[in-house]
Amino acid sequence: MTTTTTHGGQAASPRTAPDAPGRRTPGGFAGAVASEWTKLWSVRAAYLCLLAGLAITGVFTFYYASIARINDHPVQPVGNAAAASAVISQFAVVILATVAVTSEYSTGSVRATLLWVPRRHRVHAAKALVTAVVAFLSGAVFALVGTAVAWGAFDGRASLDIGTTVQQILAVGAYQALVAVLTVGVAFATRHPAGALSILITLLWALPSVLLGLGGDTFTAVNDHLPHGAGDHFMHVGADAPYTSATAILIVVAWAAAAHLIGLFVLRRTDA
Amino acid sequence: MxxxxxxxxxxxxxxxxxxxxxxxxxxxxxxxxxxxxxxxxxxxxxxxxxxxxxxxxxxxxxxxxxxxxxxxxxxxxxxxxxxxxxxxxxxxxxxxxxxxxxxxxxxxxxxxxxxxxxxxxxxxxxxxxxxxxxxxxxxxxxxxxxxxxxxxxxxxxxxxxxxxxxxxxxxxxxxxxxxxxxxxxxxxxxxxxxxxxxxxxxxxxxxxxxMTDFLAAASPASARASVPDPEQRATLVRRLMAIDGVSVETSADGELTVEGSTAAEVGDLAHHCGVRLHGLSDIRVSLEQAYMDLTARSVEYATGGTAERGRQ
CATH class of the missing domain: 3.40.50.300 (P-loop containing nucleotide triphosphate hydrolases)
Structure with missing residues (x-):
């Protein structure tokens, strides 16, 4: 193996040093992220989810603001409409992130992915990061559009403070990013879209609805420690929260981290 | 590797x-x-x-x-x-x-x-x-x-x-x-x-x-020879049959199938006796055949599952 050349006419360096460290070109985590990014945008599902999320936000914020106006609610920060819309628009992120994982299992392409990036924690982290970045940016854009729609529909029943509004828009983005991480973890743990979606819909919507519907201090306190209950406390401004915004974020982070670790545990243990 | x-x-x-x-x-x-x-x-x-x-x-x-x-x-x-x-x-x-x-x-x-x-x-x-x-x-x-x-x-x-x-x-x-x-x-x-x-x-x-060893092991040495002259054919068959463990079959069109001897050995012998050959080749078992023989044996052997496990 000294001076062989390949059909491409290139030097045979890959053969003599197949895995030499210190190449300029990235592999490892950077490569895994680039690969996941390419895969995400190469199928229509991602675009459809984001489009749906945008439409849902527009409709929701319009109604939220219109109801506040019609019912003469007290003046509130305009960003609250977008913050409230996350209860529905989070499912655009949930579906996007679920499909990004489970479609690989249903098509068998997860084997290809693990051949390209054999370190499973790296695959898992890359998927979580890519969907989180997309969820953050799209969540912030949804919130920005939703705030603009709501401003028109509030027609004076809302206050506009640039600092607060920007903060709320970023808070929605951050919440959506954490939902993406949570979803990727659940999806890797279940491997099937039906299982993942039932868990996530229960956790993020059905359970909170039931708890708040039943009312009472205990149920409300439980809901305050669920991902959306806590997320709502740092996206919403003006409502009384049982803890600080920092604590609220940490609760959502804890949920996302727990789901991530469970997903990783399953992914590492099982055969592909 | x-x-x-x-x-x-x-x-x-x-x-x-x-x-x-x-x-x-x-x-x-x-x-x-x-x-x-x-x-x-x-x-x-x-x-x-x-x-x-x-x-x-x-x-x-x-x-x-x-x-x-x-x-x-x-x-x-x-x-x-x-x-x-x-x-x-x-x-x-x-x-x-x-x-x-x-x-x-x-x-x-x-x-x-x-x-x-x-x-x-x-x-x-x-x-x-x-x-x-x-x-x-x-x-x-x-x-x-x-x-x-x-x-x-x-x-x-x-x-x-x-x-x-x-x-x-x-x-x-x-x-x-x-x-x-x-x-x-x-x-x-x-x-x-x-x-x-x-x-x-x-x-x-x-x-x-x-591959070569696998096929060779699966097929005992045998060769095919074509001798146009009937008299020379008879001579060659006689000389081949004289060797221990060699058997010869003659087909209707005069082709010899020699079992227990390689083409090289048949060729050397023919040359030695002055026999004219029109064709000479080793008979090889195909991979398919050799593989079938091997796996048939393994399946038989593996069917006795308990005995097999007992050997371990």
């Missing part, structure tokens, strides 16, 4: 792969044979880090697959050609693959050209025929220009042209000094392609030999 050491995979109560130990050498094509369910794909998946061995290990150039930072530059693999997202184009699939290992994207177009998929490259992979999917799989295996190729049933679904193309490609890769490990159900194809054979049955190693 790929080394397997005591590689074992147990699913519940069944041993899919049972204590496999062998090396796959550089610079030659190693064929991987075995009946359905013998554990070939499981073995390949374990070599590639997709399945976790119950015991033992598989190393590529001394390292587990999962420890390779840019594995596609070290090993090119094709397991299931259909395992591609159907909505993703073949080219995008390869671009995502290239980016994962820092392979320049222009290399994607090179391998698409190599496998003859340039025209279909931007179509969704779900619209590909089985043969086209196979070509995409091979393109993926070649992408990182790796020194090791692992191909599971690469000729599956290919037309005769495609089969020849794979054969030539695989031979070329081995001639360039690469390690090629491939499985196939097509025995005639394997006979033309592989230099070395690893045969497993019921997860156990049955044979790890060169």
């Amino acid at each position: 790929i080394s397997l050491r005591g590689l074992t995979k147990r699913y519940g109560g069944t041993l899919a792969v049972d204590d496999l130990t062998f090396d796959i050498q550089t610079g030659r094509v190693t064929g991987f044979l075995g009946p359905n369910g013998a554990g070939k794909s499981t073995t390949m998946r374990m070599i590639l880090g997709l399945d976790h061995p119950t015991r033992g290990r598989a190393l590529i150039a001394g390292r587990p697959y999962a420890d390779l930072r840019r594995p596609l530059r070290a090993v090119g693999a094709m397991l299931d050609a259909r395992a591609v997202h159907p909505a993703r184009s073949g080219r995008t699939h390869l671009v995502a693959q290239a980016r994962a290992n820092g392979i320049p994207v222009r290399r994607v177009d090179e391998v698409l050209e190599t496998v003859g998929l340039t025209k279909a490259a931007r179509r969704p992979a779900g619209t590909y025929s089985l043969g086209m999917s196979g070509r995409l799989g091979v393109a993926g295996a070649l992408l990182g220009d790796p020194p090791v190729l692992i191909l599971d049933e690469p000729v599956n679904g290919l037309d005769p042209d495609g089969v020849r193309w794979i054969r030539r490609l695989v031979r070329d890769q081995a001639a360039e000094g690469r390690t090629v490990f491939l499985s196939s159900h097509l025995m005639s194809e394997m006979q033309l392609t592989a230099d070395h054979l690893v045969i497993i049955g019921r997860g156990r190693l049955l044979s790890d030999t060169s």
